[in-house]
Amino acid sequence: MATISNLGVGSGLNLSDLYDSLETAENSKLTTITTQQTKYQSKITAIGQLQSALASLQTATDKLKSVDTFNATAVTSSNTAFSATTASGAVAGSYSINVSQIAVAQTLISQPITDASKLGSTTGTSRTITISQGSGDPVNITLSDSETSLSSVVKAINNSGANVSATTIKGSDGNYRLLLSSKETGTDNDITLTVTGDDTLQAAIGYDSTASSNAMSVQTASQNAKLTVNGIDVESDSNTISDALEGVTLTLKAKSTSDESLVVDKSVDSVKTAITNFVTAYNKVRSVIGSVTKYTAVDAGADQSTSNGALLGDNTVRTVSNRLSSLLTEAQSGGSFAILAQMGITIDPSVSESGVTGNLVIDDTKLTDALTSNAQSVSQFFVGDGEKTGLGTQLSSTLSTMLSTSVGKEGIIKTATDGFNTQIDELADRYTKMQATIEATMARYKTQFTQLDTLMSQLNATSSYLTQQFSSTSSSSSSS
Structure with a gap:
């Protein structure tokens, strides 16, 4: 809102500064709203970080509910x-x-070629090279009169998409030879090359294993x-x-x-990798929870620290943390292992580098021994019946529920995010309405100040006039 600079000109009062002060006071109401909007935006960012960490944990957990992981x-x-x-x-x-x-792949080689610049005849029309291999579709290559040099033929074959590679070899006698090699091994991929429309080119590079004579011969026979x-x-x-x-x-x-x-x-190593990935993903969730709920102590009566987590005291985070912790400590049945600690996976009560407690720690020796000596029980602990029992099965189901975005089945994360977005929308409405109220209030002030300025200007003029009249009367009386 623009500052009104002409108030007080007539009255001599400092109405402009007063107007600015009132405007600043009114606008502070908007600052309160924007501060709240910023806090809710921070909450949405924080809940998004938790959502991402939980999604990664679900991916790692899904491996541990699969029998295939333990049968690797x-x-x-x-x-x-x-x-x-x-x-x-x-x-x-x-x-x-x-x-x-x-x-072994088949390789064909041509007879010595004395004139590599032209292998075909000048026919005035095109000719077609057909390359066939086994049951695959033949590849047809069309060449003009000017494309029958050895280099042109090699380039055309290599660019045709045929399952054959072509190259040339120059011997000590100065002559060239064309070399054709199947890209695939086995007798089913033997090469047949025929030329139609140019007998000269056929006589130089043609090959058919069923023919009585050929221009090319087998250098390396294929075999299965x-x-x-x-x-x-x-x-x-x-x-x-x-x-x-x-x-x-x-x-x-x-x-x-x-x-x-x-x-x-x-495979002990592949199962260990799956379990290690799960532990890493779980500890990441703990780290995110610690970050978004961080609390920094302050002196009594002081304002809360600005370094506090955006979701400090948030019930959603508390629910997620408690539910995951509860599942990890819940005993499983049906095998030799009932709790994670029996396999060498323990909950660390100390404070980690990220400032949280409850991280999982792996004793590699103990876990390796469990997987080597009793792999079936480890599988049973994580997979269970694949529906209701087994840590991997239970945790995957819980995470799916938490992260659900299906209409009517929204999980706790979606519900929290929607709630924060609703608050932001309501604050935006409040901001718009407050802004309109402030503009109306300041317009009223302007009108009132303008009226006051006019009135004071008139009073000042009257005062000056009366002063002049009294002064003239007093001077006249003194003279007489």
């Missing part, structure tokens, strides 16, 4: 002729593997991978075999010199 396996053997990885469905055990041959798994013959056109053993992928590297043992065991 890993290859513990060291093998020479092959390597192996496991996935869901792999069964722990020892398997005998013998690789008799690895899969062959191996035995526990004495059973397995053949594949690829050196990566994922269907011989369920959940196990074999990557063949060389021919075996003797039978090799593939050992698949339960």
Whole structure:
């Protein structure tokens, strides 16, 4: 609101400064509202931080309610002729593997090419190179008369999308040779190359294994991978075999010199990783709770510290904290382990670096021993029946409820956020109404001050006139 600078000109009173003081006093009512808006915005930011931490905890917890997490396996053997990885469905055990041959890709080579600048005829029309492999769709490549040089043919093949790579080799005799290699191993990926519309080019680079003669010859013959798994013959056109053993992928590297043992065991490390991620995510939630509810003590009678958490004393945070703590200390049934501490996961009562208590701490030796000697009970503790029992199952369900945004099923976080937003909307309405009230009040003051200024100006003029009249009368009396 603009300052009124012409008040008091007629009266001589300092009405302008008085008006400004009154305006400042009125506007302080707006400051109170904006301060409250800022506090609620801080609460929304803080509840968002808690929501994010809880979502991360739910992701980590979901791993611990899944049987697949505890059934994870890993290859513990060291093998020479092959390597192996496991996935869901792999069964722990020892398997005998013998690789008799690895899969090889076919390579074709042309006869010496004395004139690499032109392999085809000048036909005045185009010609088509067709590359076929196994049951895949043929790839057709159209070339003009000016595109039959060796370099043009190589470029065209490599740019065609065919599952073939082309290159050239220049020999000591100065002649070039075209080299075609299948990008995939196995006999099903053998190459057939035919040229239509240019017999000269066909005679230079054509190849069909069923033909009596060919321009190109086999430099490296294709072959399928062959191996035995526990004495059973397995053949594949690829050196990566994922269907011989369920959940196990074999990557063949060389021919075996003797039978090799593939050992698949339960994966302690993957379960430890899942539990460690859960502990890290839980401790992050504790850290966020400590931050948003932080309290800094002040002297008696002093204002509250500005470093206090935005959700200090908030019931939502208290409810979340109490519910999570309660679940962690709730005994589980059905296995050898009833509480986390029996597996080496304890609740630290001391104050952490983030200023909170209740963080989880892992005793790696004790947890490893539990997973090695009694993995089934660890699984039972976290998974339970998959519906109502098991820490992972219960915690995941609780977090889902807390974080729900479904209409009619809003969780505690959504409800709190909506409440804060409602407060901000109400404050915005109050601000608008207060601003209108202040403007009306200041307009009234301006009118009243203007009237006062006019009245005082008139009174001052009358006073001056009367003073002059009395002065003239007194002078006349003295003269007579």
